[in-house]
Amino acid sequence: MEGMENEGNSSHDPQLSEQTQAFVKGPEHLENVYVDKEAVYKLTEGLLSHYLPGLQNSKRTLQELTQNQLILLDTLDQEVTKFQECNALLDLNSLFTEAKVYHNKLVNIRKEMMLLHERTTKLKKRALKLQQHKQKEALEREQQREKELERERQLIAKPAKRT
Template sequence: METNVGTVDSLQAGAAPMRAEEDAADSSDAAADEGLGEDFPPVSRKAVEQLTKGLILHYLPDLQHSKLALQELTQNQLVLLETLEQEISKFKECNSILDINALFSEAKCYHNKLVNIRKEMLMLHEKTSKLKKRALKLQQKRQKEDLEREQQRDKELEREKQLTAKPAKRT
């Protein structure tokens, strides 16, 4: 990181002379156009090329180093982004596991309710079976009593018939 700071400082420091040279070149061109050549000494093309090469040679290693550092940072950022996405997916998975746990606890609650309902239904079935048996016994008892009453009436009627005076047969 310190090399980047040094590079930035050296680029900023180098930017001022480059701008000065560009301004000088622009002003020399403008001076030539305007006839103000006597204010600035003429600069040869060879000198400009040599200054340019020297400037490039001076700043190129730092710029290349900065480029490599930026590429490394970019690669590290990509790795961090992938790691972050994996962590996010893990959190989502944890949330889904919590949802699944909630569903299981809810399912357990409903299962208990179903078991209780089944017990109640079995109990009600037993009670209805007992009531049906009892009702059948009562019905049979009532039918028996009715039959006995009818037989009793028949006996009474028979007795009354026997008790009624019968005219004697004439012979």
């Protein structure tokens, strides 16, 4: 019994069996220990009845937490998808804005090209008129020169024919 007190057991029960005393004194006395199967069964039942409800409750709580986490993950995935769609819409809006800017640029370039086409057409007509006018003037000068040459030929004295 002194061994039990040395082992830290403060309860002093004189009815402890020798087997129990041997178990309490230390593992070196375990060789001669008799184990009552019914006592082991009852102790096991008591231990299970004491801890099992709490463990089962903890298990249910953990399962609920796991289920809630899965639901939360699904919700987060949906939110991420929504944000991605919003970003895609923003990208799409910026693409439409950019397309509108380029469309306006194309319209302006087309107007400019039409204006340039009109100007070049007018310049071609004017150049043709000028060319025709110059040709006419050149022709008139040539005709005038020929007239003057003919006139000079007529003015040149011709020797009279001897008869």
